[in-house]
Amino acid sequence: MPAEVATLVAFFKALADTTRLRIVGLLAVEERSVDEIATLVDVRPPTVSHHLSKLKKLGLVSVRSEGNTRWYRLELDAVEKLAREVLAGDGLTSIGDEVEAAAEDAYALKVMQTFMEGERITQLPRQWRKKLVLVRYVAQQFEADRTYSEAEIKAVIAPIYPDHVTLRRLMIDVKWMLRDKAGRAYRLNPERLAELRGSP
Amino acid sequence: MPAEVATLVAFFKALADTTRLRIVGLLAVEERSVDEIATLVDVRPPTVSHHLSKLKKLGLVSVRSEGNTRWYRLELDAVEKLAREVLAGDGLTSIGDEVEAAAEDAYALKVMQTFMEGERITQLPRQWRKKLVLVRYVAQQFEADRTYSEAEIKAVIAPIYPDHVTLRRLMIDVKWMLRDKAGRAYRLNPERLAELRGSP
């Protein structure tokens, strides 16, 4: 299973402080007491205690009591496990997918609100990705399981956007629609119908 | 060369924010514009710009201009390189060494200030590591290249700490001092003289 965003952020936060990273460094060498750490990194013991409790909560560090001094040690396995997730190659990519999946709809919606007014496209965006959103919207206006003549295509598109030729060409470039190689018949690409209906 | 503390902290800081990590995730999949990112992670463009500039300053991200939109991409090499330093096994350890080297003196000083008064040891600390500091101090009071009888040892230690027997035994346990196996002669361990003179 890929890394959760929240988990990774927590991990990075833990090491994103000079004092805390130095403490972790010390514990990577050998176990140490709060008091030792305090003098070695030059902060007061309460501060060290505070940092250690954070690290402990994440399982990066463990304690052993002896008398009334407490010996802290680094849980190297936990550290390496998390660090490895970042390296995993698709570790970051999977975060990207996660974000996209959650927000692709919102993006399409925003683009449509910007470049359309009701059912009509007011202007074609210049950015390719935004253009795609509108082309997809137009393609959704066609029915599956039938063919369209050039005139019929125009009849559907023109009310949405005057320059129907451009939009027809775009639909074909992007392969939402196929052109019959023999004559002048068009039809929706049957292989991508599900894709066209689904939200993304 | 091992990782600098400051470098690593900067790296962790960069990824230690949910929004920023999600942005990095998106860029790990494909290059994106500020505007797209803004809608996908649901913050205003100025915020995205702000984050991207931070990432760029660290070289984790690069830009390409096209018209007046700017396409950001992730520098995967840079990310992996830094992440690998953490995993390097001795990556964290080397930080520990760095901290120790810089502060071991301070630690010894503090221990001595706590448990000594002038030239005299007021009390022997219970923590082993603290005890070591004082034992080392005592060992430094002896001359190299000569031997000591038991009485002479006592003559050196007693003014510093009444229980000279304990301290003598400690010096031997820790191997600052050697006991002649035949008789009753003691001398500093010649193999560790340099260590005894140097500050740590």
Added chain:
DNA sequence: CATCTAATTAGATGATCGCCGAATTAGCGG
């Protein structure tokens, strides 16, 4: 039981930092 030491908790302060809205700059098209 009184005392000492090690550590933690509590409360306060100051700095950092993410986020936003408003204003500004840069590129493009009529």
Added chain:
DNA sequence: CCGCTAATTCGGCGATCATCTAATTAGATG
């Protein structure tokens, strides 16, 4: 050259967080 879009910069607000001192808990010692 004016208007539009994309992006950045600026100033400010609010939250988070590292750090400190002071007070408290827990162990060990005599």
